[in-house]
Amino acid sequence: MKNLFLNKRFVLIFFATIFILVIVLGSFSPNCGGEERIVKIEKGWGLSEVGQKLKDEGLISNKWMFVLYVWIRGYNNHLQAGEYLLSPKMSMFRIAKIIAQGEVNPNWVKITIPEGWTNKQTEERLIKNEVIGSDDRLSTELQGYLFPDTYYFYKNSEVNTVVNKMRENFDKKVGKDTKYDILKMASILEKEVISDEDRAIVSGIFWKRIKNSYPLQSCATIAYILGKEKLQYSYADTRVKSSYNTYTNIGLPPTPINNPGLSAINAALHPKQTDYNFFLTDPATSKTIFSKTLEEHNANKVKYLK
Numbered sequence: 001m002k003n004l005f006l007n008k009r010f011v012l013i014f015f016a017t018i019f020i021l022v023i024v025l026g027s028f029s030p031n032c033g034g035e036e037r038i039v040k041i042e043k044g045w046g047l048s049e050v051g052q053k054l055k056d057e058g059l060i061s062n063k064w065m066f067v068l069y070v071w072i073r074g075y076n077n078h079l080q081a082g083e084y085l086l087s088p089k090m091s092m093f094r095i096a097k098i099i100a101q102g103e104v105n106p107n108w109v110k111i112t113i114p115e116g117w118t119n120k121q122t123e124e125r126l127i128k129n130e131v132i133g134s135d136d137r138l139s140t141e142l143q144g145y146l147f148p149d150t151y152y153f154y155k156n157s158e159v160n161t162v163v164n165k166m167r168e169n170f171d172k173k174v175g176k177d178t179k180y181d182i183l184k185m186a187s188i189l190e191k192e193v194i195s196d197e198d199r200a201i202v203s204g205i206f207w208k209r210i211k212n213s214y215p216l217q218s219c220a221t222i223a224y225i226l227g228k229e230k231l232q233y234s235y236a237d238t239r240v241k242s243s244y245n246t247y248t249n250i251g252l253p254p255t256p257i258n259n260p261g262l263s264a265i266n267a268a269l270h271p272k273q274t275d276y277n278f279f280l281t282d283p284a285t286s287k288t289i290f291s292k293t294l295e296e297h298n299a300n301k302v303k304y305l306k
Contacts, residue, residue: 186265189202278291
């Protein structure tokens with residue numbers, strides 16, 4: 001009888017210790033500086049699969065502690081499939097409760113900001129989706145720094161909250177120390193050419209022009225000034241008075257003309273040196289046609305820009 005009593009006591013102490021350990025560890029978040037993210041719990045997933053997903057997303061520090069906690073609380077038969085907005089700042093308890101109760105927040109919005117969009121375009125999409133108010137504005141001084149990506153925002157957010165989230169994403173993926181001229185060049189490359197390889201070559205051409213005090217002559221800057229894109233711009237278009245006109249002004253424009261993506265930024269940072277001095281885009285195929293001389297370039301204009 002004495003041994004039986006000791007065995008029961010040992011079991012109680014063991015499980016009490018485990019429970020306390022779960023409580024202590026579950027009260028801490030694995031990453032206090034992490035971003036909110038949408039986590040999809042698939043229909044038919046078991047407790048182990050849910051725990052592994054949360055661990056992979058960096059939302060919990062230990063899968064088995066989560067499994068044990070959910071089992072102790074009796075949540076294991078109540079976990080609900082769905083898309084949840086979760087943060088590493090949340091405790092394991094909070095995350096478990098959210099999934100067990102199916103707390104899918106109706107006040108967040110999924111927003112995709114395409115590469116090469118201006119702050120004005122971004123602003124319009126945010127207003128349309130009720131993320132910010134109709135009178136809210138994104139400062140033009142931020143253009144180039146609002147990193148194009150997919151975001152999850154709460155409806156009726158403060159503009160500063162939205163801007164800070166996009167700036168933090170820029171710092172994380174591009175880097176805080178990225179030079180302003182790199183962003184200016186990247187914003188032009190974003191609109192001029194499509195492929196990574198062509199962007200690197202065009203970057204080399206443009207940096208060469210700057211080095212030689214030759215105008216960039218970028219149609220992308222003319223499109224930015226006029227607010228519309230054309231197959232070919234007229235002589236009058238290229239003479240429009242603006243500090244952004246790279247036909248009449250030498251060097252880069254005063255600010256980025258849009259918010260470029262990583263491909264264009266990398267091309268601006270790592271230009272490819274070639275013998276090419278001119279280029280154009282074939283409207284039929286979107287292929288970039290390069291040339292070494294002005295005569296060759298003019299011949300390509302006749303051939304491709306009919």
